[in-house]
Amino acid sequence: MAQLKDDCFAFGGELIPLDDALDDLQRRITCMVSVEQVATVDAVGRILAEDMRADRDVPPHDNSAVDGYAVYFDDLNRDHDSRLPVCARIAAGHPLDRPSTRGEAYRIFTGAPMPEGPDGGPDTIYMEEDCERDGDFVILPAGLKSGSNRRKRGEDVKTGDRVVGKGSRMRPQEVGMAASVGCATLPVFEKLKVAVFSTGDEICDPSAAAPTGSIYDSNRYSTQAQLRDLGCRVTDIGILPDDQKTITAALKSAALDHHLLITSGGVSAGEEDHVKAAVASLGAINLWRLAIKPGRPIALGQVGNAAFIGLPGNPVAAMVTFMTIARGVILMLSGGTEIVAQRYPVKIGFNHEKKLGRREWVRVRLKKEKNGDLVAHKPHSGGSGILTSMVDADGLVELTEETQSVAISDTVSFLPFSEVMR
Ligand code: AMP
Ligand code: MG
Secondary structure, three states: OOOOOOOOOOOOOOOEOHHHHHHHHHHHOOOOOOEEEEEHHHOOOOEEOOOEEOOOOEOOOOEEOOOEEEEOHHHOOOOOOEEEEEEEEEOOOOOOOOOOOOOOEEEEOOOOEOOOOHHHOOOEEEEHHHOEEEOOEEEEOOOOOOOOOEEOOOOOEOOOOEEEOOOOEOOHHHHHHHHHOOOOEEEEEOOOEEEEEEEOOOEEOOOOOOOOOOEEOOHHHHHHHHHHHOOOEEEEEEEEOOOHHHHHHHHHHHHHOOOEEEEEOOOOOOOOOOHHHHHHHHEEEEEEOEOEEOOOOOEEEEEOOEEEEEEOOOHHHHHHHHHHHHHHHHHHHOOOOOOOOOOEEEEEOOOEEOOOOOEEEEEEEEEEOOOOOEEEEOOOOOOOOOOHHHHOOOEEEEEOOOOOEEOOOOEEEEEEHHHHOO
């Protein structure tokens, strides 16, 4: 008697371990985009195309970290108060217009350059609240350490330092760093041009009335949102029917002016899955059938000069494989070097069994226990079509191929959505 399969993902063929697939991709994928110069303020989210080097020290001069009085430490009494004349006022942006003199104190403000003069100039700054003013004199208590409250030239960045590496994605702090070393424009990689399609006779755009038997397209929306978040230039191609000819023509045309084509649906092994055959007829499918759950049908390949990623149709699988596989590919194609998202250890709040030999991602929400521990809970047990399980989650627990089960309180690896979707 034929055995009934209760696992809708049951498949007899060889499955590729995820790490092997990712290693293979890393070896094969190269940056597809050229370089453009953009205003530094517009560089946020972009990938830097050259190492950023400082051609000046930051700060460019020793300066005061506080409002107070700058003095030569060696002019102070070690054991009791010192009384020094206040001989000049130095505000930020207004350096002292003469050399400093031993025995003098200077009223100085935060960010103002330290005066220069004999013996290296004043080296120590008293905070104003620690001093007592007496007419043109200031009384300085003993006990302050030499060099206090002085920021040294180059203590942040030295001339020639590499302050941001080629391939880094520019965050607000890198934008600020570029400005602080005097870069008004930056070389960044051009945005990857990505065409996005949905496939399926049942798929209908939310802008239209949905006929009986149809469902609204969610993948084209979530995928475009994920792509924009990665800084891609996205073209929405729309929804294609389950027809190999139409799919072939659309892929062929989009490959002419896009670096990457992303479809969803139609990549399984069913009679109505035509995407893989269309891609194969125009180029090649290089990777298909990974040992993962959800998202096993994900396919990667080539259409003409464009890269191709076929996401699974199920909305959760499409999003999860985008985060865990497509995202890294897109970053590599875009010239990025930081392609692996950080995972964090958390405790698990449920028991879970899985198949050996496949990587599995479980949608979870973190809750803080009374003792402060973060514990991953599973708000849903739904399958890879249940999009509410993504809405209710804040990340994925990642279980390795070698894991067969996890039990309450075990430490597991957690990938926050905030690491892969900002
Ligand atoms: P497929 O891989 O084409 O067999 O699709 C798997 C499942 O995902 C089916 O239940 C489809 O109806 C569903 N699906 C495919 N594409 C989309 C889409 N763009 N939005 C929402 N659900 C989809
Ligand atoms: Mg389909």
